[in-house]
Amino acid sequence: MSALAAWDVVPLHAPARDRSRLRLVPPAGPEPRLATGSAPLRLTHAGRLVLGLVLAVVALLVIAGAVGASRTVGVESRVVTVQAGQTLSELSVALLPELSIAEGVAQLQLANGLNTPAIHAGQRLVVPSLP
Numbered sequence: 001m002s003a004l005a006a007w008d009v010v011p012l013h014a015p016a017r018d019r020s021r022l023r024l025v026p027p028a029g030p031e032p033r034l035a036t037g038s039a040p041l042r043l044t045h046a047g048r049l050v051l052g053l054v055l056a057v058v059a060l061l062v063i064a065g066a067v068g069a070s071r072t073v074g075v076e077s078r079v080v081t082v083q084a085g086q087t088l089s090e091l092s093v094a095l096l097p098e099l100s101i102a103e104g105v106a107q108l109q110l111a112n113g114l115n116t117p118a119i120h121a122g123q124r125l126v127v128p129s130l131p
Helices: 003-009 045-074 088-095 101-112
Strands: 077-081 124-128
Touching: 088 101, 088 124, 101 124
Parallel strands: none
Antiparallel strands: 077 124
């Protein structure tokens, strides 16, 4: 049906809808309360259990960190200055004779945060003491 045909069917003076019948209806159920902070926080049994476990894990991590830090404080190490032409392999043989060359080089790299075995003259290296 076209718009012109619709004008012929719909009266020109259609009665207005009765809007007086529209009204607001309150929501069903109890009225929602806004959080005002007056009600205390209550944890369920499961919530208390989870909170206790989280606090226990945090306490264990703190204790483990303190024990690890105390162990590193007690370890004595010495510092050497690299001479011209020295390599980590030579330093490993001279300073860590109880280890194989590869293990000594690895220990020197770990103690000094080295990614490669390359060192240069004048560089100061920490030599770890082994138990």
